[in-house]
Amino acid sequence: MTATTEKFEAKEPVAFASVVDSEKIKLSDTNSSEQVPESLKETGRAFNVTDSDLLEAEHLASRFTLEETLHMMRQVHDQHCRDPNFPIEIINHIDQFIGNEDLIANPEKYEHLIAEMKIQAALITNNSPYAEVRAVVDNHDDPSLPVSTIRAWGMGVLFACCLSFVNSFFDIRLPGIAIGSVVVQLLAYPLGKFLERVLPDKGFTLLGVRHSLNPGPFNKKEHMLITIMSNVAKSLPYTNYIVWIQALPRYFNQAWAHNIGYQLLIALSTNFIGYGLAGMCRRFLVYPSFCVWPGSLVTIALNTAFHDEATEAKSTEGPFNTRWTITRMKYFSWALGLMTAYFFLPNYLFQALSFFSWMSWISPNNVDLAAITGTNTGLGLNPLPTLDWNILSMNIDPLMVPFFSTFNYFMGAFISMLVIVAIYYTNAFETSYLPVNSNRPFDHFGKNYNVSAIIDENGIFDAEKYKAYSPPFLAASNVAVYMFFFALYSSTVTYAALYHRLEIKLGVRDLWRKAKLGMRRWRNKNATAEDVDEDDVDLLDVHNRLMRAYPEVPEWWYMLCLAAAVAVGMVGISLWPTNTTPLVILYGIALCLVFVVPIGIIASMTGVEVTLNVIAEFIGGVWVEGNAIAMCFFKTYGYVTCAHAISFSCDLKLAHYLKIPPRFTFWAQMVPTLISTFISVAIMQYQLHIENVCTTDAPFRFSCPGTNTFFTAAVFWGTVGPRKVWGAGGRYAITLLGFPLGVVIVLVFWYLNRKWPKNAILRNTHPVVMMSGALSWAPWNLAYVWPAVPVGAISWLWLKKRHLAFWSKYNYITSAAFSCGIAVASLLIFFGLQMWGIEVKWWGNDISGIGCDANGDCVLKSLGQGEYFGPRYGEFS
Numbered sequence: 001m002t003a004t005t006e007k008f009e010a011k012e013p014v015a016f017a018s019v020v021d022s023e024k025i026k027l028s029d030t031n032s033s034e035q036v037p038e039s040l041k042e043t044g045r046a047f048n049v050t051d052s053d054l055l056e057a058e059h060l061a062s063r064f065t066l067e068e069t070l071h072m073m074r075q076v077h078d079q080h081c082r083d084p085n086f087p088i089e090i091i092n093h094i095d096q097f098i099g100n101e102d103l104i105a106n107p108e109k110y111e112h113l114i115a116e117m118k119i120q121a122a123l124i125t126n127n128s129p130y131a132e133v134r135a136v137v138d139n140h141d142d143p144s145l146p147v148s149t150i151r152a153w154g155m156g157v158l159f160a161c162c163l164s165f166v167n168s169f170f171d172i173r174l175p176g177i178a179i180g181s182v183v184v185q186l187l188a189y190p191l192g193k194f195l196e197r198v199l200p201d202k203g204f205t206l207l208g209v210r211h212s213l214n215p216g217p218f219n220k221k222e223h224m225l226i227t228i229m230s231n232v233a234k235s236l237p238y239t240n241y242i243v244w245i246q247a248l249p250r251y252f253n254q255a256w257a258h259n260i261g262y263q264l265l266i267a268l269s270t271n272f273i274g275y276g277l278a279g280m281c282r283r284f285l286v287y288p289s290f291c292v293w294p295g296s297l298v299t300i301a302l303n304t305a306f307h308d309e310a311t312e313a314k315s316t317e318g319p320f321n322t323r324w325t326i327t328r329m330k331y332f333s334w335a336l337g338l339m340t341a342y343f344f345l346p347n348y349l350f351q352a353l354s355f356f357s358w359m360s361w362i363s364p365n366n367v368d369l370a371a372i373t374g375t376n377t378g379l380g381l382n383p384l385p386t387l388d389w390n391i392l393s394m395n396i397d398p399l400m401v402p403f404f405s406t407f408n409y410f411m412g413a414f415i416s417m418l419v420i421v422a423i424y425y426t427n428a429f430e431t432s433y434l435p436v437n438s439n440r441p442f443d444h445f446g447k448n449y450n451v452s453a454i455i456d457e458n459g460i461f462d463a464e465k466y467k468a469y470s471p472p473f474l475a476a477s478n479v480a481v482y483m484f485f486f487a488l489y490s491s492t493v494t495y496a497a498l499y500h501r502l503e504i505k506l507g508v509r510d511l512w513r514k515a516k517l518g519m520r521r522w523r524n525k526n527a528t529a530e531d532v533d534e535d536d537v538d539l540l541d542v543h544n545r546l547m548r549a550y551p552e553v554p555e556w557w558y559m560l561c562l563a564a565a566v567a568v569g570m571v572g573i574s575l576w577p578t579n580t581t582p583l584v585i586l587y588g589i590a591l592c593l594v595f596v597v598p599i600g601i602i603a604s605m606t607g608v609e610v611t612l613n614v615i616a617e618f619i620g621g622v623w624v625e626g627n628a629i630a631m632c633f634f635k636t637y638g639y640v641t642c643a644h645a646i647s648f649s650c651d652l653k654l655a656h657y658l659k660i661p662p663r664f665t666f667w668a669q670m671v672p673t674l675i676s677t678f679i680s681v682a683i684m685q686y687q688l689h690i691e692n693v694c695t696t697d698a699p700f701r702f703s704c705p706g707t708n709t710f711f712t713a714a715v716f717w718g719t720v721g722p723r724k725v726w727g728a729g730g731r732y733a734i735t736l737l738g739f740p741l742g743v744v745i746v747l748v749f750w751y752l753n754r755k756w757p758k759n760a761i762l763r764n765t766h767p768v769v770m771m772s773g774a775l776s777w778a779p780w781n782l783a784y785v786w787p788a789v790p791v792g793a794i795s796w797l798w799l800k801k802r803h804l805a806f807w808s809k810y811n812y813i814t815s816a817a818f819s820c821g822i823a824v825a826s827l828l829i830f831f832g833l834q835m836w837g838i839e840v841k842w843w844g845n846d847i848s849g850i851g852c853d854a855n856g857d858c859v860l861k862s863l864g865q866g867e868y869f870g871p872r873y874g875e876f877s
Contacts, residue, residue, distance in 0.1 A: 050805045053127065053134055054119070060126050061118035066107055069114070072121045073098050076129070082499055082753065083290050084404050084764050085130055085605060090120060092758065126542055130292055131800070132402075133657075135808030136301040141546045141659040145222075146215040148664040150203070151195045152222040156229030156668065157675060159184040164233040164676035166827065168683035171236055172244075172694065172704040174779070177390075177830075179823040181299055182816045184230040185223065186336070189306045192218035192226075220307040224658045227299060228651050229668045233676035235647070237267035238640045240684050241710040242632045247688055250695065251711055252628070253452060258688065262576045263681045269569030270636055271677050273589070274644020275669065276562020277596055278652070279555045284507040284597045285649040286656055289541040291604035294401045296654040298819075301812030303658070305329045318806045319799065331810055332817045339389065339821025340828075346388040348829050350844040354388040355783070357853055364851025367858045371424070371436040374853030379417055379437055379477075380781030390822050395776055395784045398792030399815035401607030404764040406792035409608060412773025413785045416480050420777065424476035424860070429731060430869045431476040432860035439478060439709045439778035441716060443470035444868040446859065451628075451715050460579065461626030461719050463877060470868070471724070471731065471876045472715055477777040479732060484774035485614040486738030487745070489595075492610050494746040495768050496598030504597060543656055550661040557666065562589075573633060580630040587623070588637025591616055592645065600646045604653070608769045609646065613639045613713070618726075621717035628718030635713070700834060705779055724876075731870075742771065 049057070077094050080086040097103065097117045103110045123129060127139045163179055170177040196218045203212035246257035256262075285291050305328030318324045326334075346353035359373035359382055360366070371378050375385045386392060393399075398406050423429065424436045433446050441449035454466040474482070496504065566589075570582035595612055603609040613635055620634030648669060655665040687693060687702070694704035716725055726733050745767045753762050776785050799807040839845070852858035863869065870876075 049123065049131065050134070050808055053123065057119045057122035057126065060122040061115070064118045064121055066104070066114060069118050069121050070098060070104075072124065073117055076120075076124060078502065079288075079290060080129065081757070082763070083605070084766060085132075085290070085292060085402055088758065088760055088763055093117065093120070124289075124541075128541070128543070129289060131804065131808070132294070132297055133292060136297050136304055136812060137543070137657045138304075139542045139546075141549070143549055143659070145219045147221045147225055147660055148667075149215050149222055150211055150213055151192065151199065151218075152225050153229075155188055155191060155195075156226040157672065159188060159226060159230045160233035160672035160676055161679060163230045164236075164679040165683060167234050168236055168680040169687075170826070170830075171240075172687065172707060173701045174703045174705045177823070177826040178234065179826075180234055180819055181227045181231045182302055182820045183823045185227050185299065185302050185306070185816075186820050188223055188226045189218075192223060220303050221658055221660055223306065224299075224303055224654065225660055225664060225668050227303070228654060228660075228665060229672045231651055231654075232647075232669050233672045236680050237271050237677055238636050238643075239263070239266040239270050240680065241707060242266070242629065242636065243684060244688075244694070244704065244707045245632070245711045245714055246629065248694060251451065252455070256576060258685075259576065260681065260685060262572060263684070264678070265568055265572030265575075266633075267677050267681055268674070269565045269572060269585070270640045271565075271644070271673050272561055272670075273565035273569065273585075273637065274592075274641045274646075275648055276558050276565065277589075277592065277641065277645040278648040279553065279558035281596060281600055281645055281649045282552075282652060283510045284504065285600040285604055285646070286652045287541075287544055288503060289543075290503075291601070291653060293604050293650050293653045294405075294607035295397075296650060296657065298397075298400050298812045298815045299654060300657055301328070302332065302816040305332050305813055316805050316809055317803060319803055324806060324810075328809060328813050332813050335814055335817030336821045336824070339818045340825045343388075343390070343822055343825035344829065346386075347390070347825070348833065349840055352844050352848045354386060354391060355848050356384060356386050357382065357848065358384070360851060360853045361847060364853070367852065367860060370851060370853035370858045371860075372421070374858070375781065375783040376848065376853045377435055377437055377779070377856040377858070378781065378853050379420065379777075380783030380786070381417065382783060382786075385783030386787055389818050391784055392787040392791065393815075393818070395780065396608070396788050397815055397819075398788035399795050399811055399818075401792075403792045403796035404766065405606040405608055405769050406788050406796075408606075408764075408766045408769040409773035409776075410785050410789050412484075412770035413776040413782055415770075416484055416774035416777070417782060419483075420476045420480045423479055427861065429476075429479055430473060431479065433863065433869050434473060434475045435856050435858060436475060437477040437777060437779065437781055438475040438856065439705070439712055441472040441474065441712045444473065444870040445470070446863060446869075449473075449715055451711075451719055455628075455719060461628075461721070466720075467873070467877055471870060472720055473870065474716075474732065475778065477781075478712070479735060481775050481777050482614065482732065483735035483738040483741075484771050486736060487742035488610055488738075488768065488771040488775070489612075489615045489742065490739045491742030491746045491768050491771055492595065492598050492602065494743050496601060498746065498750045500598075500601050503601070507597070543659075546659055547656055547662075550659075551663060553662045553666045561670070569637070578629055578633070579627055580624070580633050584620075584624075584630065584634045585637045587619075588616065588634055588639075589641050591619065591638040592641040596642045596645050599642060600649055602768050603646055604650070606766060606769050608772045609643075610768065610772060611639060612642050617713050617717035618722055621722040624718070625721035625723060626719065628714040631718030632710075632714055635717075700830070709778070745771075 073094050077091070077098060081091055093113070093116060097113055100110070103114070107114060120129075123134075128134050128137060163184060166179050196214060196216075199214040201212050201214045203210060203215075205211070240263075243257050243263050245251040246254040316324045352358075355375045357373065357375040357378070360370045360375075360378065363369055373382050374380065375382060396406055396409050420436065424431050427433075430444075434442050443449050449472050450469070453469045454462055456462045456465075566585050569585050573580050573582050573584070591612065595610075595615075599610045599612075616635040616638030617631065620631040620638070623634065624630035651669060652662065652665060655662065690699065690702065692698050693702050694707055696703060698704070716722075722730075724730060726736055749762065749765055749767050752759075756762055773785065776782070795807070795811055799811065833839075848854055861869075
């Protein structure tokens with residue numbers, strides 16, 4: 001296969017055939033501010049455009065007529081007027097443009113405004129309307145580049161296996177260590193270049209296509225395909241949580257759950273079931289230009305650094321009157337090395353810097369100080385709570401997501417902290433007898449809840465045992481978390497209906513059109529691809545036009561995957577004594593259908609994803625009350641189906657940006673998912689037999705924070721059931737006010753936005769992201785959220801606005817390098833030192849384990865001998 005330098009040109013949208021001709025503009029040498037006319041610099045600053053993008057847009061804008069520009073700007077306004085990622089300054093310019101009747105009659109009076117709008121129209125037609133996308137995504141394509149090559153598949157499968165092994169192994173650690181696709185990108189590049197040199201150009205021809213061991217230079221599309229393959233392998237089967245709480249004696253103690261056949265069947269089912277809905281999600285979450293998917297931009301930035309190094313050595317103006325000529329590849333290498341070295345400090349040599357609870361060290365046994373400022377089990381109200389990038393970016397990466405997302409997330413966490421403090425210090429729900437911030441359930445003695453004391457030999461609720469033991473109790477943080485979870489779900493649906501009803505309507509219309517076309521083909525009528533209208537995707541977006549060169553994945557591929565996953569799951573649930581009906585899978589899918597599009601739109605715009613675990617627990621607990629495992633299966637299928645559909649859509653957007661054929665992307669998801677499932681189950685088989693695993697005495701910090709949260713939910717929503725806890729007269733029934741609260745909050749902000757559409761604060765306030773931030777508790781706290789705010793402000797408010805070219809070049813690379821450095825250092829620390837018992841004993845590593853903040857035994861109220869809190873025996877059932 002021979003390479004070519006000829007570039008593929010996007011097909012013009014039908015409505016703008018006269019606007020964009022076949023000649024693409026590629027001004028690769030216009031990055032110098034001296035080449036930009038002074039008259040354009042103000043426009044460039046207003047539109048947040050780099051010099052090279054501005055010159056390219058100006059060249060294309062000269063071909064637009066006033067009528068064409070007006071038509072495009074009306075479409076842009078309809079789509080982006082409430083988009084917080086879209087600059088409000090540009091919306092104001094568009095309002096002046098399309099709302100000015102005198103402009104058409106006397107265009108000579110508005111030459112400057114018309115010129116600005118033509119440039120913006122050119123940017124949208126020939127590139128992305130978002131500066132962060134333009135910074136890393138190329139608006140050209142070369143379809144001759146080999147993609148699905150033998151070496152790409154070999155490396156992709158290899159890295160998928162490695163990633164699945166490492167992430168599975170560290171999943172039960174606190175704090176968790178997860179290796180993402182950036183590590184694979186880092187390692188795949190030198191390996192790909194090595195194979196490019198040593199492999200011979202030998203292969204075979206299959207179906208008219210030649211497959212060679214070495215089809216030419218290792219290119220960016222191969223590299224990204226490998227990254228996508230590893231991306232699916234980084235996540236674990238959600239059913240692992242079910243197996244953990246079934247198999248371990250400290251949970252439900254069901255020995256039969258150790259059966260590997262059972263584990264594999266349910267794992268395969270949940271890992272593949274979400275892909276069935278991904279086909280439907282494409283027209284909602286992939287094709288629209290406003291679906292940016294911030295996380296994907298970090299991945300693309302690193303890919304660009306590797307493969308476009310030759311064009312990277314231009315001088316870029318940086319902060320403090322500096323000029324930077326270092327390429328992104330060299331910058332990445334330096335940042336990677338520095339973070340790798342630094343990570344040893346807070347995570348091995350001076351561990352107090354990780355959980356930097358310096359305020360609670362002043363008086364280690366002061367309950368109030370530990371509860372409010374503690375960064376281990378307290379609320380983490382601390383101006384400098386950590387010097388560990390892993391902690392700082394665990395909940396939200398401030399370099400990756402837009403600053404409005406980071407700040408909204410923090411504000412949600414801060415406001416909810418005030419609610420937690422009020423609950424705790426008023427002893428509401430008897431929370432003063434418990435730690436302020438914990439994800440565990442407690443009994444009325446203040447001890448960890450012993451679920452074995454209220455179930456029979458089949459794991460089913462036993463009412464008499466329950467009466468003799470205790471109802472479950474939540475810590476103050478968990479009470480608030482559940483209330484805001486309820487608010488989050490109602491606000492998500494309300495927000496999507498109010499802010500994105502037009503996009504959802506267009507997507508549903510396209511889905512219905514495709515379904516009718518499929519029926520006509522099935523009935524052997526004359527139906528072809530041309531029967532689909534040209535407006536089935538947003539053809540204003542250059543990336544949609546470029547991707548029309550490649551055949552899409554038929555919907556029936558996804559439906560077949562869905563059917564197979566459902567069948568495998570039903571077999572796994574039926575053949576073992578799960579006491580669960582196989583129909584639970586279908587109910588879970590139905591729940592996903594309601595939420596997948598609203599959640600996906602929000603995630604694609606903000607980088608914050610809403611999960612369905614709690615609403616699935618609520619519905620499942622009512623349906624199968626008393627049966628925790630059945631509830632867990634309902635929760636699993638309701639949550640994972642949606643999460644995987646969104647994850648797959650994100651990967652499709654990644655391939656969309658890199659112009660990877662969709663069918664290659666489909667198989668690059670399927671195969672590694674299958675392989676990683678077997679690896680993850682094998683790792684769990686080993687870890688289930690580690691002594692003291694999932695306890696405070698566990699080796700290697702294998703205390704299982706996620707498993708404990710899952711178990712807490714199983715007890716409350718499954719074994720005890722939501723009717724006893726949240727039903728009429730239930731202890732936590734008042735938290736159900738979260739459902740109407742979520743609707744009211746969104747309605748209030750929607751009304752305020754309608755009344756003051758130009759207000760920058762209201763435009764950047766996102767109620768759904770705010771309520772997502774309110775979930776940042778149990779076992780996490782403000783220490784995991786607040787440090788991201790100043791970092792995000794520096795990046796997005798200062799660097800991006802004052803030094804856009806510098807920010808565009810280095811921002812996402814910094815995020816990728818830091819994540820990669822943490823992963824590399826974590827592997828070195830664990831496998832090189834901790835695994836062999838090599839520890840550094842001194843004050844800096846011991847202080848974090850001293851005091852009630854570290855031990856989690858800080859409580860406001862104490863019980864005397866034989867005392868208990870809550871309802872008296874005989875008053876609960």
